[in-house]
Amino acid sequence: xxxxxxxxxxxxxxxxxxxxxxxxxxxxxxxxxxxxxxxxxxxxxxxxxxxxxxxxxxxxxxxxxxxxxxxxxxxxxxxxxxxxxxxxxxxxxxxxxxxxxxxxxxxxxxxxxxxxxxxxxxxxxxxxxxxxxxxxxxxxxxxxxxxxxxxxxxxxxxxxxxxxxxxxxxxxxxxxxxxxxxxxxxxxxxxxxxxxxxxxxxxxxxxxxxxxxxxxxxxxxxxxxxxxxxxxxxxxxxxxxxxxxxxxxxxxxxxxxxxxxxxxxxxxxxxxxxxxxxxxxxxxxxxxxxxxxxxxxxxxxxxxxxxxxxxxxxxxxxxxxxxxxxxxxxxxxxxxxxxxxxxxxxxxxxxxxxxxxxxxxxx
Amino acid sequence: xxxxxxxxxxxxxxxxxxxxxxxxxxxxxxxxxxxxxxxxxxxxxxxxxxxxxxxxxxxxxxxxxxxxxxxxxxxxxxxxxxxxxxxxxxxxxxxxxxxxxxxxxxxxxxxxxxxxxxxxxxxxxxxxxxxxxxxxxxxxxxxxxxxxxxxxxxxxxxxxxxxxxxxxxxxxxxxxxxxxxxxxxxxxxxxxxxxxxxxxxxxxxxxxxxxxxxxxxxxxxxxxxxxxxxxxxxxxxxxxxxxxxxxxxxxxxxxxxxxxxxxxxxxxxxxxxxxxxxxxxxxxxxxxxxxxxxxxxxxxxxxxxxxxxxxxxxxxxxxxxxxxxxxxxxxxxxxxxxxxxxxxxxxxxxxxxxxxxxxxxxx
DNA sequence: CGGTCTGCGGAAAGCGCTTTCCGCAGCCTA
DNA sequence: TAGGCTGCGGAAAGCGCTTTCCGCAGACCG
Numbered sequence: 001x002x003x004x005x006x007x008x009x010x011x012x013x014x015x016x017x018x019x020x021x022x023x024x025x026x027x028x029x030x031x032x033x034x035x036x037x038x039x040x041x042x043x044x045x046x047x048x049x050x051x052x053x054x055x056x057x058x059x060x061x062x063x064x065x066x067x068x069x070x071x072x073x074x075x076x077x078x079x080x081x082x083x084x085x086x087x088x089x090x091x092x093x094x095x096x097x098x099x100x101x102x103x104x105x106x107x108x109x110x111x112x113x114x115x116x117x118x119x120x121x122x123x124x125x126x127x128x129x130x131x132x133x134x135x136x137x138x139x140x141x142x143x144x145x146x147x148x149x150x151x152x153x154x155x156x157x158x159x160x161x162x163x164x165x166x167x168x169x170x171x172x173x174x175x176x177x178x179x180x181x182x183x184x185x186x187x188x189x190x191x192x193x194x195x196x197x198x199x200x201x202x203x204x205x206x207x208x209x210x211x212x213x214x215x216x217x218x219x220x221x222x223x224x225x226x227x228x229x230x231x232x233x234x235x236x237x238x239x240x241x242x243x244x245x246x247x248x249x250x251x252x253x254x255x256x257x258x259x260x261x262x263x264x265x266x267x268x269x270x271x272x273x274x275x276x277x278x279x280x281x282x283x284x285x286x287x288x289x290x291x292x293x294x295x296x297x298x299x300x301x302x303x304x305x306x307x308x309x310x311x312x313x314x315x316x317x318x319x320x321x322x323x324x325x326x327x328x329x330x331x332x333x334x335x336x337x338x339x340x341x342x343x344x345x346x347x348x349x350x351x352x353x354x355x356x357x358x359x360x361x362x363x
Numbered sequence: 364x365x366x367x368x369x370x371x372x373x374x375x376x377x378x379x380x381x382x383x384x385x386x387x388x389x390x391x392x393x394x395x396x397x398x399x400x401x402x403x404x405x406x407x408x409x410x411x412x413x414x415x416x417x418x419x420x421x422x423x424x425x426x427x428x429x430x431x432x433x434x435x436x437x438x439x440x441x442x443x444x445x446x447x448x449x450x451x452x453x454x455x456x457x458x459x460x461x462x463x464x465x466x467x468x469x470x471x472x473x474x475x476x477x478x479x480x481x482x483x484x485x486x487x488x489x490x491x492x493x494x495x496x497x498x499x500x501x502x503x504x505x506x507x508x509x510x511x512x513x514x515x516x517x518x519x520x521x522x523x524x525x526x527x528x529x530x531x532x533x534x535x536x537x538x539x540x541x542x543x544x545x546x547x548x549x550x551x552x553x554x555x556x557x558x559x560x561x562x563x564x565x566x567x568x569x570x571x572x573x574x575x576x577x578x579x580x581x582x583x584x585x586x587x588x589x590x591x592x593x594x595x596x597x598x599x600x601x602x603x604x605x606x607x608x609x610x611x612x613x614x615x616x617x618x619x620x621x622x623x624x625x626x627x628x629x630x631x632x633x634x635x636x637x638x639x640x641x642x643x644x645x646x647x648x649x650x651x652x653x654x655x656x657x658x659x660x661x662x663x664x665x666x667x668x669x670x671x672x673x674x675x676x677x678x679x680x681x682x683x684x685x686x687x688x689x690x691x692x693x694x695x696x697x698x699x700x701x702x703x704x705x706x707x708x709x710x711x712x713x714x715x716x717x718x719x720x721x722x723x724x725x726x
Numbered sequence: 727c728g729g730t731c732t733g734c735g736g737a738a739a740g741c742g743c744t745t746t747c748c749g750c751a752g753c754c755t756a
Numbered sequence: 757t758a759g760g761c762t763g764c765g766g767a768a769a770g771c772g773c774t775t776t777c778c779g780c781a782g783a784c785c786g
Contacts, residue, residue, distance in 0.1 A: 025533040038766045069529040074501040075441035076742035079771045095463030119482055138437040166432035170388040281674050311644050313676030401736045439772035442741045
């Protein structure tokens with residue numbers, strides 16, 4: 001109505017009296033000046049403070065905000081406010097479906113609580129993981145969630161725990177998913193039990209010689225799942241010689257080449273367990289390329305039950321983990337309760353989803 | 364050596380003289396106090412300022428940082444420093460492989476430039492997209508990258524452009540991927556040409572009746588790709604009646620149900636083009652479930668060439684877009700050059716990758 | 727031996743916001 | 757009509773950091 005800028009075009013002249021040129025963002029002071037109120041009042045209107053403000057002033061402020069397209073500077077707000085708003089998550093790689101699912105759960109709960117989620121990809125690099133902890137701490141996040149396998153690396157574990165503890169000291173909350181060796185609340189999937197169950201499934205189908213395509217040795221997820229398979233083997237009076245466990249990198253291509261090695265070195269194998277679905281998919285691809293029928297000649301099983309498991313041919317037998325729920329629970333813990341309480345641990349179950357890729361061994 | 368805390372345990376007593384209790388983060392002032400230097404000097408040491416500082420003081424500061432596990436408050440730094448460090452990205456959904464690939468490219472270049480990437484998922488909700496623009500603006504990011512299809516929605520486009528323009532006014536850089544209707548530099552994939560090429564491929568195999576499983580009507584990506592298919596049809600003297608274009612939601616399940624509808628309504632169809640790979644995979648699944656051989660009875664083609672395309676059976680013929688490179692180029696533009704320059708547009712090519720899912724129509 | 731540099735540490739002024747505290751009106755009550 | 761409330765706006769003090777500017781020494785020169 002009375003503004004010098006009748007249309008919505010960005011006002012060039014007025015911003016930040018210092019300088020004169022409009023470069024640089026519009027500040028609260030600009031808004032206050034234009035609305036002819038104090039910054040205090042402008043702030044109150046904008047943030048919906050409980051303190052009452054007269055209708056007229058309120059309207060003037062809102063008008064000014066609109067005209068100037070004002071957006072508060074989050075850094076300044078973060079500094080001035082006491083409470084933390086964002087939450088940080090460190091995963092190996094969000095674009096990996098495993099983490100995508102977990103992240104979905106984290107995201108949902110975070111959003112429900114009005115929190116902003118900052119996602120960091122460590123790409124399985126411990127050094128980067130350490131850096132990200134520092135970064136998130138610097139960002140003053142309210143909580144840090146660490147998802148994905150831990151490492152068999154004492155020095156690293158000690159260091160990251162020290163950092164996490166320092167973070168907790170300063171009032172932050174830590175929760176972890178699938179890492180039992182850390183500070184903080186934990187959501188632990190039944191990796192070992194899952195390994196046991198899938199091997200059990202294969203032994204019961206009649207297989208005698210199971211081969212395993214494992215992930216990197218340094219990851220606890222690898223060793224946990226492997227331990228379960230070993231246990232099942234023992235229960236059935238079978239051995240799992242080292243020769244029949246090949247380590248790879250949890251990638252599709254790694255699964256393919258490992259299949260080649262495994263079958264070359266141990267031709268007696270009639271069933272392959274890959275410790276994640278990506279590698280299982282790679283195994284399937286290699287077997288198809290080499291005209292080895294699945295499950296006719298060789299059975300294949302994966303781990304995680306990613307969406308792709310039901311799209312490959314044959315559809316993939318695998319171990320299902322409730323990934324989204326795990327994320328949701330980790331975030332719930334991260335956002336609930338005081339910082340000081342005994343460490344909570346929630347365990348989640350694994351179940352076998354039998355599909356087409358597993359069957360009895362060839363007669 | 365002379366610190367009161369000989370071991371690495373977190374020092375509880377000293378932080379932030381105000382209060383006495385150690386709750387709350389360690390500040391630069393704490394570090395300075397412990398090192399017996401001024402905050403200015405501490406800051407210089409920590410940030411590796413160009414200004415020389417005597418070796419002894421430097422060592423004392425570093426020691427204090429170590430002892431106190433000090434991490435600078437990023438908000439305070441953001442406020443005090445002039446230059447912006449983070450870069451924002453708005454995508455539909457990072458866990459969608461299409462965006463995962465793009466994000467990988469964005470990430471790489473951002474990291475090369477020492478920038479932190481803030482990723483926001485809009486889940487194809489225009490309102491959320493608007494919110495995120497504000498949020499990123501509030502975070503004072505150096506650049507905003509908008510990836511993923513635009514919307515056929517004039518009001519929305521106008522509003523988001525207004526916001527983006529305001530952001531540019533204040534010195535921010537905007538670049539977009541696959542959206543031609545926006546403010547800012549753009550990386551534009553050859554969506555229309557890709558559509559033309561894939562249809563061309565099918566017509567040349569001898570197909571006469573092509574059906575299309577399209578994405579949501581409101582997305583420009585959908586209409587662009589469709590336009591290319593229409594053009595190819597016209598070039599071959601063929602029509603593409605509305606009946607043979609069914610709209611879905613770019614999801615796997617949407618692809619499956621759309622296949623059912625399409626073949627029910629238009630049994631003459633011998634080739635199906637899905638406008639992304641997820642829907643193509645869904646189509647494949649439906650066809651397999653209904654014992655319709657691919658490509659024997661029906662050919663199927665996708666779009667994007669996501670990794671899964673070579674894992675399904677039969678492997679999927681599709682249109683490849685250099686997604687990672689698109690991300691990298693968008694980020695390069697976002698981080699290069701001054702804010703004031705003519706809008707740059709970079710176009711990237713699409714090529715057909717013929718695999719097993721397409722072949723001649725049944726005789 | 728006085729004067730001018732130069733080298734380096736510290737004081738202090740912000741960055742943009744929130745929030746406490748103060749004070750001015752206008753109102754009610756006695 | 758005086759005194760005390762209450763309601764609401766503004767002044768100002770930080771939040772934790774960076775960075776400019778100043779000043780003190782010691783080095784060097786004439």
